[in-house]
Amino acid sequence: LRWRTRREGPFGIGAKDSQVKDRHQTTSHEIERYAGLFAKRTTQMRSSAMRDLMAITARPDVISLAGGLPDTSSFPPETFAALTDRIARESCAAALQYGPTEGFDETKLRIAEVMDAEGMRADPDDIVVTTGGQQVIDLVTKTLIDPGDVVICEAPTYPGAVPTFSSYEADVIQIEMDSDGMRVDLLEETLQQLDRDGRRPKFIYTVPTFQNPAGVTLSAPRRKRLVEIARERELLVLEDNPYGLLRYEGEPLPPLYALDGGEYVIYLGTFSKILSPGIRLGWVTAPGPVLGKINLGKQAADLCTSSLTQHFVNAYFDQGRWRHYVSDLCATYRQRRDAMLDALAEFFPREAEWTQPSGGLFIWATLPEFIDTGDLLAKALREERVAFVPGSAAYVDGRGGSSMRLNFSGADVNDIVEGVRRIGKVVDEQVSLFSTFGGRGRDSASEIAGSGQDEAPGDSSADEPLADVVELPRRRDERRAQGS
Amino acid sequence: VTPRRVAVLKGGPSLERQVSFRSAARVEDALERLGIEYLSIDVGQSLVDDLRATTADVAFVALHGRGGEDGTVQELLEIVGLPYTGSGVLACMRCMDKVLTKHMLLETGLPTPDFFAFSEIAFKELGAGEALPAIEERLGFPVVVKPAAQGSALGIKFARGAADVPEALIAAFSYDDRVLLERHVDGRELAVSLLEGDGGVEPLPIVEARPRQEYFYDFEARYEIGKTDFVCPAQLPPDVTARVQEVAVETYRLLGCYGFARVDMILTAGGEPQVLEAQAIPGLTETSLLPQAAEAAGISFEQLVGRMLEQALARQGAIAPTS
Numbered sequence: 108l109r110w111r112t113r114r115e116g117p118f119g120i121g122a123k124d125s126q127v128k129d130r131h132q133t134t135s136h137e138i139e140r141y142a143g144l145f146a147k148r149t150t151q152m153r154s155s156a157m158r159d160l161m162a163i164t165a166r167p168d169v170i171s172l173a174g175g176l177p178d179t180s181s182f183p184p185e186t187f188a189a190l191t192d193r194i195a196r197e198s199c200a201a202a203l204q205y206g207p208t209e210g211f212d213e214t215k216l217r218i219a220e221v222m223d224a225e226g227m228r229a230d231p232d233d234i235v236v237t238t239g240g241q242q243v244i245d246l247v248t249k250t251l252i253d254p255g256d257v258v259i260c261e262a263p264t265y266p267g268a269v270p271t272f273s274s275y276e277a278d279v280i281q282i283e284m285d286s287d288g289m290r291v292d293l294l295e296e297t298l299q300q301l302d303r304d305g306r307r308p309k310f311i312y313t314v315p316t317f318q319n320p321a322g323v324t325l326s327a328p329r330r331k332r333l334v335e336i337a338r339e340r341e342l343l344v345l346e347d348n349p350y351g352l353l354r355y356e357g358e359p360l361p362p363l364y365a366l367d368g369g370e371y372v373i374y375l376g377t378f379s380k381i382l383s384p385g386i387r388l389g390w391v392t393a394p395g396p397v398l399g400k401i402n403l404g405k406q407a408a409d410l411c412t413s414s415l416t417q418h419f420v421n422a423y424f425d426q427g428r429w430r431h432y433v434s435d436l437c438a439t440y441r442q443r444r445d446a447m448l449d450a451l452a453e454f455f456p457r458e459a460e461w462t463q464p465s466g467g468l469f470i471w472a473t474l475p476e477f478i479d480t481g482d483l484l485a486k487a488l489r490e491e492r493v494a495f496v497p498g499s500a501a502y503v504d505g506r507g508g509s510s511m512r513l514n515f516s517g518a519d520v521n522d523i524v525e526g527v528r529r530i531g532k533v534v535d536e537q538v539s540l541f542s543t544f545g546g547r548g549r550d551s552a553s554e555i556a557g558s559g560q561d562e563a564p565g566d567s568s569a570d571e572p573l574a575d576v577v578e579l580p581r582r583r584d585e586r587r588a589q590g591s
Numbered sequence: 592v593t594p595r596r597v598a599v600l601k602g603g604p605s606l607e608r609q610v611s612f613r614s615a616a617r618v619e620d621a622l623e624r625l626g627i628e629y630l631s632i633d634v635g636q637s638l639v640d641d642l643r644a645t646t647a648d649v650a651f652v653a654l655h656g657r658g659g660e661d662g663t664v665q666e667l668l669e670i671v672g673l674p675y676t677g678s679g680v681l682a683c684m685r686c687m688d689k690v691l692t693k694h695m696l697l698e699t700g701l702p703t704p705d706f707f708a709f710s711e712i713a714f715k716e717l718g719a720g721e722a723l724p725a726i727e728e729r730l731g732f733p734v735v736v737k738p739a740a741q742g743s744a745l746g747i748k749f750a751r752g753a754a755d756v757p758e759a760l761i762a763a764f765s766y767d768d769r770v771l772l773e774r775h776v777d778g779r780e781l782a783v784s785l786l787e788g789d790g791g792v793e794p795l796p797i798v799e800a801r802p803r804q805e806y807f808y809d810f811e812a813r814y815e816i817g818k819t820d821f822v823c824p825a826q827l828p829p830d831v832t833a834r835v836q837e838v839a840v841e842t843y844r845l846l847g848c849y850g851f852a853r854v855d856m857i858l859t860a861g862g863e864p865q866v867l868e869a870q871a872i873p874g875l876t877e878t879s880l881l882p883q884a885a886e887a888a889g890i891s892f893e894q895l896v897g898r899m900l901e902q903a904l905a906r907q908g909a910i911a912p913t914s
Contacts, residue, residue, distance in 0.1 A: 110596070110630050138821065138878060150804075150818075162609040166635070269775075477758045479765075482746060485606055486765035489657070537761050540711060544757040545720035 111361070131514040148254070149274050160484055164494045165519035170526040175319065175468055176517035177380050182432070190422045196420055206414040208235060208406050209359050209391070210236025212416040218390050218422040222376065224430065225351050227365045227373070233392045236412045240349055240377035244268050246408070247310065247345050247373060248275045257301065257308035261289050263471070263501030265319045265347065265512070268312060270505070279503040286462070288315060288325030291332045298340065310343040310373070315363060317467025318348040320501050320512035323467065327360050331417050334363055336488070337371040343397070347375045350467035355441035356371075357465045364392070373397060378420060380468070381433050386416035413528055440468070440516050443523055447515040450524045454531030456538050461513075468516040473498075473509060478510045486537075491529035501542040594900045596628045598647035598673070600664060604764070605656030607743050614875035615653035617882075619895040622651075642671040646856035649903045650675040651896070652872060656742050660872045661687035674906060676899045678871045681846040686871035690739045692769055692846065696866055699845055701838060704857075706773040708739060711764055713886055726772055727753055730772060734759075735773040738766035742870065744809045749775065776865050778857040780820045781825055783839035784873060784884040786851045786895075787902055790821060792843055794836035795884035796824035809905070819878070823887045835864045850902040854879050 164171040194202050208214075215231035222229045237243050244267075252258065254276035260268065262281030270281050280301075282294045294311070301308060313333070315325035327331070337344045346363045363569065364374040369392060377389035391401060405411075425430065446472055451461050461472035480497040487493050498510030511530075515523055599622070602608050603613035609884045615631065622629045632641050634654060642650070650673050654660060660684035668675045679687070683692050692707040697703060707726050713719035727734060736759035738746040746766035748759035749757070756772075780802075784795040799822040825837065839854040846869055848853070852872035854865045860873040873881040875892075 111619075112630050138883075142820075160606055160609075163604065163606070166604065208791070317696070479758070479762050479763055482762040482765040485745065489606060489766070540714060540764060541757060541761055543714040543718070543720045545723060574728065 110407050116557040117278040130582045148274055163488050169492045170522050171494040172513045172526045173496045174517050175514055190419055193422050201414045202418040206411045208402055208411050211417050212411055213421045225362055227362055229392050235391050237389045238412050239387045240375050243389055244271045246401045246404045249404050253311040257306055257307050260312040263320050263507050265314055266500040286323055288323050291329045310345050312345045314347045315463055316348055322462040322464030322469045323469040334367045334530050337590045345374045346372050349377045349380045352381055354466040362510045370444045388416055443515040446520040446523050450527035454528045457536055468514055471515045472511050479542050489532055493526045493529040594648045596647045598645050598650045599629050599631045599653055599655045600634050600650055603654050603659050605658050607656035611655045616651050618651055618876050618896055623891045624893050646720040648901055652676050655910055676903045676905045677850050678848045682869045685846045686869045689868050694738050695845055701725045704774045704776045706771045708771040717799045730774045733775045735775050736772050738763045739769035776857045779857045780854055781856045781858050782880040784881040785843045792876045796887040798823040798880045798884050799825035823883050831862045837863045842869055852905045
């Protein structure tokens with residue numbers, strides 16, 4: 108706590124009075140002026156009360172299962188010191204200098220190495236190093252989308268992609284998923300419908316492996332079919348693959364990029380989950396003409412990706428231990444995932460359903476339809492000091508209201524168990540309250556009580572071990588009918 | 592009396608923590624421009640110690656929602672003996688609780704939409720669910736379902752039919768253990784801010800909020816520039832303006848507010864104001880209504896902050912320091 112005065116205020120000691128007086132003041136006239144100055148697309152940028160509620164998670168007594176944070180505390184500080192020491196000795200000036208827009212060749216070689224670890228052959232010349240994976244979503248959308256153009260993505264989709272699509276005024280169409288990822292049959296139906304309407308989608312955005320937020324993985328046959336569809340229709344697919352190396356069980360499936368050879372698949376990778384999100388390093392490989400436009404777009408956005416953190420990655424990969432670190436992370440996250448699944452089974456009511464991810468960072472849980480998880484978040488924060496991401500953040504159309512995303516990488520096992528217990532408590536309270544309303548409503552508690560997680564994990568179908576997972580998102584009529 | 596040192600209370604555990612930070616940021620800027628020294632406190636476990644340790648003359652309560660606006664922090668300030676801006680404990684309790692506010696309005700004959708209120712216990716232990724059909728019949732659809740104590744329009748739902756009511760109740764009960772079901776009154780959204788001066792409490796020019804897209808003046812419409820058109824002074828016939836302001840002043844007095852407050856109303860097509868609620872600590876953010884009303888009355892934000900602090904110090908006699 109510190110006293111502040113005008114002299115010691117944000118203007119610093121000795122600030123002139125005139126500077127202080129010129130400080131921006133918002134008057135009602137200015138509200139109107141700004142409202143008139145803002146671009147039309149800003150009205151498409153969604154803000155939400157939920158984002159404001161999240162301010163409370165900054166308080167130390169709140170357990171947050173909301174973020175998507177990898178556990179950077181496991182990175183050895185002595186390694187960090189050694190890397191920066193080496194940069195200082197060997198490449199100080201270059202690390203502090205601008206770099207090429209597309210990134211350093213040395214960094215691209217490391218990226219090719221990471222892609223190779225997942226069975227992809229990428230030519231370093233086809234790679235652009237970006238400021239995090241998020242920039243790829245932005246640049247691809249900027250390159251391909253005019254206002255009103257169609258982008259297809261999963262339902263639910265990565266919540267961070269929604270504001271990007273919105274800010275370019277894309278018309279987002281979301282395709283339902285089940286335990287095998289995006290329903291490719293529904294995708295084809297949608298594409299045919301678009302054909303009939305005379306509309307051609309510009310690209311399909313997908314997180315096929317350990318999807319954020321649903322935690323499900325696109326099955327091998329669907330991967331094959333998706334790539335075929337892209338080929339047949341000459342559509343671009345943006346494959347977002349931050350979590351592919353974070354597999355806790357089972358055999359890896361080939362990335363779309365590997366199946367397609369990079370003709371119709373634009374590949375987005377990132378160091379965020381295998382090394383650090385703080386270094387803001389991601390990359391994109393794309394067909395040449397697209398890459399050229401992306402490069403121009405990146406020039407306009409930020410000239411180049413941080414030279415310093417590219418040198419950091421180069422030095423880190425020279426140590427040759429990156430795969431060991433990833434397997435350490437996997438061991439930690441596997442334990443946390445198991446703890447969360449156990450806690451969900453213990454503390455969530457039987458009316459709730461959730462996914463069983465084999466990797467990644469997230470579990471998607473769906474509650475009885477009468478619970479709006481946005482409102483539930485208020486109760487969870489207020490009464491139990493626990494946070495999650497309300498499901499509606501993963502939709503553009505207001506669906507997902509009774510689902511939530513839970514993260515298991517950013518909290519330790521104790522906090523995960525306690526956090527899930529607290530959420531389970533507020534859910535229980537709402538379920539029992541609902542049952543006192545005289546059995547009315549669109550979805551009464553007793554009616555859905557029989558449709559919980561009846562099928563035990565391990566119940567598997569032919570092509571995917573995750574078939575016990577419920578359909579996503581929950582839609583009562585369809586849920587009972589379909590068995591895909 | 593001009594304060595020399597001000598403790599700005601902000602943040603806290605309420606759901607409106609972020610709104611509070613925005614209000615406080617403007618207040619802090621104003622204090623800088625006024626050349627008044629200030630200390631900002633994010634209200635938490637150490638609040639009492641922080642207040643006791645401070646050498647402030649007065650606390651500016653820039654808190655919204657539970658804890659900060661419901662009399663709790665005000666009670667602690669009374670105990671510590673530090674003068675503070677705005678209404679006292681009792682008025683804060685009355686304003687925060689929409690059910691209490693409405694009962695008091697009804698008792699005095701001030702207009703407020705017909706309503707029923709329930710606690711969670713009423714449903715869980717007293718079978719209140721059985722009363723819902725009768726209530727719906729009396730109120731008619733759409734029914735507005737609200738948490739009793741929650742600001743910024745959080746948790747407010749419109750039930751368009753009987754099937755919507757349970758979900759709306761569950762939502763509202765997420766914000767408070769008491770909710771009210773209120774008759775929906777169609778009309779214009781008006782806010783009357785009140786500010787005490789030498790001549791007692793005076794209504795400031797009326798602000799009309801016209802949300803551009805949202806169905807009603809909800810959270811996003813409140814705090815996002817460009818989501819709502821504000822008209823101040825609201826375009827109303829003189830007699831309607833007078834009536835709206837008169838109702839606001841009576842509401843202010845009825846609730847026992849001090850210094851300033853804001854009364855939110857719906858103006859029916861027939862020109863009759865219906866009081867929805869009163870804010871003991873109205874928002875002071877860029878898009879908030881009280882600063883706009885003050886400005887329309889020729890009172891700058893700095894003058895407004897200065898007035899609030901002077902009133903707080905003027906009340907000092909009412910506070911009995913404990914040490």
